[in-house]
Amino acid sequence: MKFVTAEWDGDVFVGLVDGDAARILPLGKAAEKKDGRNDIPSTMQECIVQGDSFIQKVACLQAWTENGEADELFIPLDSVKLLAPIPKPSKNIFCVGKNYAEHAIEMGSKDDIPEHIMVFTKAPTTVIGHNETVLNHQNITEQLDYEGELAIIIGKKGRGISKEEALEYVFGYTIINDITARDLQTRHKQFFIGKSLDTTCPMGPWIVHASSVNHPNKLDIQTMVNGEIRQKSNTENFIFSIEEIISVLSQGMTLEPGDIIATGTPAGVGKGFKPPRFLKPGDAIEIKVEQLGTLYNKIEN
Incomplete structure (x- = not known):
């Protein structure tokens, strides 16, 4: 799994890079479409704090996208601005x-x-x-x-x-x-x-x-x-x-x-x-x- 903090169309989000590094899945939007609610934190820092539970959520979303139902959610990698994965570290x-x-x-x-x-x-x-x-x-x-x-x-x-x-x-x-x-x-x-x-x-x-x-x-x-x-x-x-x-x-x-x-x-x-x-x-x-x-x-x- 490759995780990014990205900006697209004025929105900053945590995303998952697909296997060939050509597209990014906005995890929050994917969760909302799949489960009817967005339970993905808005920052990478918060995602990391969730630990294994975050990884399990992402694994479920990743498996769900394999049937093609979420293809419209993917954003081409070259269309987004990649921020630092943790743009504002809480420490030095x-x-x-x-x-x-x-x-x-x-x-x-x-x-x-x-x-x-x-x-x-x-x-x-x-x-x-x-x-x-x-x-x-x-x-x-x-x-x-x-x-x-x-x-x-x-x-x-x-x-x-x-x-x-x-x-x-x-x-x-x-x-x-x-x-x-x-x-x-x-x-x-x-x-x-x-x-x-x-x-x-x-x-x-x-x-x-x-x-x-x-x-x-x-x-x-x-x-x-x-x-x-x-x-x-x-x-x-x-x-x-x-x-x-x-x-x-x-x-x-x-x-x-x-x-x-x-x-x-x-x-x-x-x-x-x-x-x-x-x-x-x-x-x-x-x-x-x-x-x-x-x-x-x-x-x-």
Whole structure:
């Protein structure tokens, strides 16, 4: 199952992407037609909170549409505007730093490979969707950089989660571009300002439910800038697995439905080149993650 937050004809809704990713089913309208009432929440956050009961409702709707009775409800994918799957996160986005050894080395040396998980956050106001424009922020930064990442969407509340149980707390997965102002990151020492400029967390194009991703720690990931491959790796190269990330974050801190965790970026970021290759106005960034799709954004001209 692939879930989107989409806008069409002035209406924002939670939708289900069909198998060939050509159409979207507005879940609320489908429920109303099938059952005479719309019991689908209006936001992705609320859907995630419902957990298994939401997934069961969607499975019933999905089966019902197979007889063709609801064909008129489907909207062509290219007719809608895809928003970020969670357009307004209720918390900062958790981000894991230096989770690929080669990236840690390109940003410093072998001594920079962490022994413990590094975590920073991005403000909710950074979030934009697939195909949206990233502001160039040229008035405050000359070193805007890309970071393609797999992101985890937490599905249920938990604290003190064990590694063995961690995947049970995952609702699904999406793609994030952790765009970073490197000069601000260096100037302020802490990462928050350099990571939290408006529009610097493109996310999407959808959330793929965890049941559709069999091996999240073994997914190809690739970032292209203007069609040139800059990053290419696999999540099997994580230093800290998804299970360990969730477990460590939850020790003493409650994770909640809708929490977003970016799992780190591979080697090949702009700063890692000699000389560095930072983003320029008009640059197009595509991040592909196996089983999840492609997140596309351009930098403001």
